[in-house]
Amino acid sequence: MIQSGVIFGHKKSKTHPKMKRFISGTKNEIELLNPATSWESLDTAMTFLEEVVSKGGVVLFAATTPPAKKIIETFAKEFSFPYVVTRWLGGTLTNFSVIKTRILHYENLKEKKEKGAFDKYTKKEQHDFAEEIGKLSRFFVGFSFLKKLPEAVFLVDPEAHDTAVREAKKLSIPVVAIIDTNDDPSKIDYPIFASDHSVKSIEWVMAKVGDAIRRGKTVVREKAAVAAAPAPSEE
The missing domain is CATH 3.40.50.10490 (Glucose-6-phosphate isomerase like protein; domain 1)
Known part of the structure; x- marks a missing residue:
């Protein structure tokens, strides 16, 4: 230790x-x-x-x-x-219901990208989707599977x-x-x-x-x- x-x-x-009593010196x-x-x-x-x-x-x-x-x-x-x-x-x-909605949106975008659903869009639109996934990933990648x-x-x-x-x-x-x-x-x-x-x-x-x-x-x-x-x- x-x-x-x-x-x-x-x-x-x-x-x-309030920490003083836990300090020894x-x-x-x-x-x-x-x-x-x-x-x-x-x-x-x-x-x-x-x-x-x-x-x-x-x-x-x-x-x-x-x-x-x-x-x-x-x-x-x-x-x-x-x-x-x-x-x-x-x-x-405290606002988990809204957060959960954003997580579902993030998961949905990732799934569509993996399945090639964005291929029909223009390069700019594909870039925008990728950028959105990247931004959401920064916040949700660690707890996207948190259901409750x-x-x-x-x-x-x-x-x-x-x-x-x-x-x-x-x-x-x-x-x-x-x-x-x-x-x-x-x-x-x-x-x-x-x-x-x-x-x-x-x-x-x-x-x-x-x-x-x-x-x-x-x-x-x-x-x-x-x-x-x-x-x-x-x-």
Whole structure:
């Protein structure tokens, strides 16, 4: 944990007042998170995520900051979960019915392109269609398969995703987040106290989260196997 830089926060001048009780000290003006508290918060979040996944729940992952976006995209793809790594569209959760309509439009355009349905149009019209698909792809490629609201939202750096936090809160969707010393922990249901600006820190945390997700998915597979097993014959 320490070697991965998990406990190294931001400069003391940026510390959020509500984070002070989770800080164990300061080194060269950099706040140091309490390792025990960080581990405890991670363990609590992992337990919650494992439970959500074990019940077949969906977790929407979001990270748009440079240190985290590639890590989260790779992670979400590995576990077939929806993700946002470009920009959180306002209304992604609170106006999901409209967002879903836009997703269907995006999927429809992609399907038509793949089937050659645009070949009959002029080059300019084909270019316009391709441009529209490209623009929509930036926003929807990571969660175009999201058919309903998620059971939980996972964020890296909630300060950078304030809209996502507010939308989730409004709909009572639990929020799990990697939060640093400059964040407000009171806004997050399951905060994970760790550096959200260090690649190594984020990778370390997500490796642990991945273990919890795997355990949850194992439960789902086991339930499916039991349900699919033939009933014992009566003799």
